[in-house]
Amino acid sequence: xxxxxxxxxxxxxxxxxxxxxxxxxxxxxxAERERLDAQARAGGGAVxxxxxxxxxAWYVLPGETEETVLVGSHCDCVPGGxxxxxxxxxxxxxxxxxxxxxxxxxxxxxxxxxxxxxEGTRFGRSLLGSSAATGALTAAELxxxxxxxxxxxxxxxxxxxxxxxxxxHPEPRLRPVVAAVELHIEQGGTLERQGQAVAAVxxxxxxxxxxxxxxxxxxxxxxxxxxLRADPVRAGAAFIGxxxxxxxxxxxxxxxxxxxxxxxxxxxxxxxCVLDLDLRHEVLGELQALDARADRLLARDRAVGSERAAxxxxxxxxxxxxxxxxxxxxxAGTAAIAAPVGEPIRSxxxxxxxxxxxxxxxxxxxxxxxxxxxxxxxxxxxPERHLVAGIEALYRLVRTLLRD
Numbered sequence: 181x182x183x184x185x186x187x188x189x190x191x192x193x194x195x196x197x198x199x200x201x202x203x204x205x206x207x208x209x210x211a212e213r214e215r216l217d218a219q220a221r222a223g224g225g226a227v228x229x230x231x232x233x234x235x236x237a238w239y240v241l242p243g244e245t246e247e248t249v250l251v252g253s254h255c256d257c258v259p260g261g262x263x264x265x266x267x268x269x270x271x272x273x274x275x276x277x278x279x280x281x282x283x284x285x286x287x288x289x290x291x292x293x294x295x296x297x298x299e300g301t302r303f304g305r306s307l308l309g310s311s312a313a314t315g316a317l318t319a320a321e322l323x324x325x326x327x328x329x330x331x332x333x334x335x336x337x338x339x340x341x342x343x344x345x346x347x348x349h350p351e352p353r354l355r356p357v358v359a360a361v362e363l364h365i366e367q368g369g370t371l372e373r374q375g376q377a378v379a380a381v382x383x384x385x386x387x388x389x390x391x392x393x394x395x396x397x398x399x400x401x402x403x404x405x406x407x408l409r410a411d412p413v414r415a416g417a418a419f420i421g422x423x424x425x426x427x428x429x430x431x432x433x434x435x436x437x438x439x440x441x442x443x444x445x446x447x448x449x450x451x452x453c454v455l456d457l458d459l460r461h462e463v464l465g466e467l468q469a470l471d472a473r474a475d476r477l478l479a480r481d482r483a484v485g486s487e488r489a490a491x492x493x494x495x496x497x498x499x500x501x502x503x504x505x506x507x508x509x510x511x512a513g514t515a516a517i518a519a520p521v522g523e524p525i526r527s528x529x530x531x532x533x534x535x536x537x538x539x540x541x542x543x544x545x546x547x548x549x550x551x552x553x554x555x556x557x558x559x560x561x562x563p564e565r566h567l568v569a570g571i572e573a574l575y576r577l578v579r580t581l582l583r584d
Contacts, residue, residue: 182575184568187275190219194255194271195263200558202267204256204297204308205336212255213237216294220274225281233346234312235337237294238353241277243286248353249581250291250360250541251276251574252310252532254298261299262560264567268548269363270294272571276578286582291353295532296342303333304389304456304491310532312342313351314539319344350539359503359581360543362533363574365562369553370525377566378573380507381545382524384534385433385460386467386496392416392478395485398443398451412453413441415484419477420455423470432461432470433528462496462526497534503544510577511546511569529555546573 194212201208217229220239230238253269273292280290296309303325311317322344325333334344371379394412420436427434438456457474461467478486504524525547537543548570551561 182275182279182571184275184571187271187571188564188567190271191263191268194267199263200257200260202255202257202261203259203301204299205302205340209256210340213294216255216270216274220277220292223274223278223281226285227277227281231341232313232351232353233343233349234309234351235296235340235342236309236313236351237296239274239277239292239294241281241286241290243289243582245288246356247287247358248289248291248356249578250293250354250357250536251362251578252293252295252360252536253362253364254295254309254532256297256299258299258301258556260558261556262554262558264365264560264562265367265555266298266364268365268567268570272363272574275571276575279575280578280582288358288582289356290578290582291357296340297337298530298532300492302327302336304391305333306387306389306492306530307494307532307535308337309342310535312347313354314535314541315348315350316535316538317347319347322347354536354539354541357536357541359500360533360536360541361503361507361574361577361581362531362543362545363570364531364545364547365555365560366525366527366547366550367529367553367555368550371547371549372551372553376549377563377569378511378546378548380504380511380524381499381527381547382504383462383499383537384494384497384527384530385462386464387492387494387530388459388467388471389490389492390457390474391489391491392419392455392457393487393489394453394455395487396449396451396453396483399449401447401449404449409449410483411449412484413439413450415481416453416455418481419474422477423457423474426473427459427470430461430466430470431463432459432466434459434470456491460528464496467496494530494534494538497537499533499537499544500542503542506580507544507546507573507577510573510580546570546577
């Protein structure tokens with residue numbers, strides 16, 4: 181049986197060391213990955229540790245066959261992130277690995293994967309490592325990415341073992357994968373509202389992410405009449421208000437997570453405004469309509485010019501129905517809780533599992549509840565008994581998949 185308490189203890193130790201500072205492609209992130217390597221090796225047995233061409237960390241216990249059950253998540257976090265987002269799935273996976281390694285050789289091979297740069301905070305491109313591994317990330321796309329200071333993404337990731345020249349060639353370790361599963365916190369309030377500790381996940385919302393640049397005319401704040409201004413910030417505010425209302429009316433989500441005015445001084449009408457826009461919906465047609473609405477709103481304002489550059493696109497994802505059913509069954513019978521088993525829910529946030537499912541790999545997820553629905557914050561939390569329920573459900577699911 182898995183020692184869920186030990187998994188939670190390692191999560192707390194990790195947070196005490198590097199909590200909120202494990203942004204991908206930084207030294208705190210790299211140092212924590214070295215500790216994960218050491219933990220996997222200390223588990224004994226025939227486990228081996230490897231990095232693939234895209235800086236993804238693989239912890240593999242060979243089985244009687246090459247057919248592989250993959251448990252994946254990520255140890256990177258957003259700046260100032262919480263103690264569970266992503267890394268729960270990595271530590272829980274290593275806990276499952278240690279428990280399985282202590283017994284007889286499994287029929288199928290078990291692989292735990294720490295995907296590199298799930299969050300996408302450095303370059304605006306989520307699921308970087310998993311998308312590279314499936315072949316979805318192209319060299320041309322990577323060449324178009326850069327950090328906020330203008331440093332090309334390729335130069336940054338290469339220093340951490342990512343080989344841009346390998347892009348376009350899917351990771352060979354994915355070929356024998358017959359099932360991929362992931363444990364994650366919900367990052368929303370659905371389970372808490374329903375009184376559930378853990379649930380299976382049916383799929384992920386589709387995403388369209390872009391960077392919008394609005395061009396106006398600079399002026400002095402004290403001498404430029406309001407009616408004569410070509411103010412890109414004012415245009416951006418009107419765009420945000422209308423697009424957000426449209427998203428709400430049609431059951432979608434719209435977020436502007438970054439706004440920059442240039443020059444950024446109180447006494448000047450800016451000449452330029454940059455917005456990072458994120459659109460989401462569970463229905464592809466509605467997502468496309470919302471995306472088209474953004475283009476129409478930008479074109480309508482003749483006082484300022486606009487450019488819109490795509491950063492990331494992901495259609496809505498449906499997980500494998502048979503695996504979702506197996507994940508649902510695994511949530512039943514947890515001694516740590518007395519909550520009913522609910523219907524699978526849908527994820528608003530993206531996960532590496534979406535990249536795997538898009539590549540045709542049978543995939544499913546498990547969610548534990550999030551207190552208050554809070555995530556991407558130091559206030560992120562989950563009741564410990566709910567974490568135990570999720571870790572135990574993952575263990576039951578993986579044991580089942582290793583056999584059949």
